[in-house]
Amino acid sequence: MQKLVQPINYEQKLSLMDTEIAIKLTKDTFERELAKALHLTRVSAPLFILPQTGLNDDLNGVERPVAFDIQDLGQDAQVVQSLAKWKRLALKNYGFVANTGLYTDMNAIRRDEEVGSLHSLYVDQWDWEMIITPETRTVDNLQSVVKKIWQAYLNTKAALVQQYPQLNMELAKEISFITSQELEDMYPNKTPREREDAIAKEKGAIFIMQIGDKLASGVPHDLRAPDYDDWSLNGDIIIWYPVLDRAVELSSMGIRVNAQSLEKQLALLGLEERKEKPFHKMLLNGELPLTLGGGIGQSRICMTLLEKAHVGEVQASIWPQQMIDECEKLSIVLL
Numbered sequence: 001m002q003k004l005v006q007p008i009n010y011e012q013k014l015s016l017m018d019t020e021i022a023i024k025l026t027k028d029t030f031e032r033e034l035a036k037a038l039h040l041t042r043v044s045a046p047l048f049i050l051p052q053t054g055l056n057d058d059l060n061g062v063e064r065p066v067a068f069d070i071q072d073l074g075q076d077a078q079v080v081q082s083l084a085k086w087k088r089l090a091l092k093n094y095g096f097v098a099n100t101g102l103y104t105d106m107n108a109i110r111r112d113e114e115v116g117s118l119h120s121l122y123v124d125q126w127d128w129e130m131i132i133t134p135e136t137r138t139v140d141n142l143q144s145v146v147k148k149i150w151q152a153y154l155n156t157k158a159a160l161v162q163q164y165p166q167l168n169m170e171l172a173k174e175i176s177f178i179t180s181q182e183l184e185d186m187y188p189n190k191t192p193r194e195r196e197d198a199i200a201k202e203k204g205a206i207f208i209m210q211i212g213d214k215l216a217s218g219v220p221h222d223l224r225a226p227d228y229d230d231w232s233l234n235g236d237i238i239i240w241y242p243v244l245d246r247a248v249e250l251s252s253m254g255i256r257v258n259a260q261s262l263e264k265q266l267a268l269l270g271l272e273e274r275k276e277k278p279f280h281k282m283l284l285n286g287e288l289p290l291t292l293g294g295g296i297g298q299s300r301i302c303m304t305l306l307e308k309a310h311v312g313e314v315q316a317s318i319w320p321q322q323m324i325d326e327c328e329k330l331s332i333v334l335l
Helices: 016-038 084-094 139-163 180-186 192-203 259-268 272-276 278-284 298-305 321-329
Strands: 040-042 067-070 075-079 101-109 122-131 176-179 205-209 229-241 246-256 291-297
Touching: 016 040, 016 101, 016 122, 016 139, 016 298, 084 101, 084 122, 084 278, 084 291, 101 291, 122 298, 139 205, 139 229, 139 246, 139 291, 139 298, 176 180, 180 192, 180 205, 192 205, 192 229, 192 246, 229 259, 246 298, 259 272, 259 278, 272 278, 291 298
Parallel strands: 040 101, 176 205
Antiparallel strands: 067 075, 101 122, 122 291, 205 229, 229 246, 246 291
């Protein structure tokens, strides 16, 4: 029950039927706004892949992917944890050019997730990826893309308010930027979570950059797999969410590793053996495009824009019975 954040004086602003209608409006609008802003084309994506391809996302490096055996192949497959690596290969295979890219609906099962108000065993997100050039492999370009994503979020909010004016939570007009080291320097005695709460409450919307490497304190702000994000060119979009009185992450994204940063990050974690996997070999041989991409939580977008107190109010999943009972007492209606 520690993961259940109890809202104060929570009330439903939408009926159950209106919630379902608003979820569809939210997803359709945000998807359209995102594709238009970043010149993305929707493509189909796999639900499961073979582990030997090296294409599955290792997330923080400790989560166990869901695996099952395939009778006709005589081997196991894994449910994707995200499509961070797969997308980069897809960009090459589809023949995308610079400043264009793809997006897809990514569905995953994360069995090691600690479920609660913000986390579910079921993950649904828009995975997106675009091709960049050596000249645009920069912090400035990263920040420009973040601003476009934030504007897509604001435009979706405007569309929802037009139909449901009772959704009156105010959003920051602009998103701010800070590095994880600058944030640690500001709040040296706080934990990373507490730092996120403090800066998000001050700014409303913040992009925390450079996540994965160790800070001056000797520990990273958060863990990141070494073989997709370049830890010096990535970050998280985080908002202050008054419904739960805390910061909420909407997206993890960044400029992806090139051969040099892949070598460096694998060495830092002692994972050089990954260089023998097909995806990693292609990357080290310069056979994959330079890219920028990320994942944007569909349920997180819906939850925050519809002003819900629990992710289970906008997606159907499985929850501990104790959590279900407590949600009922708090007027939280789980789907």
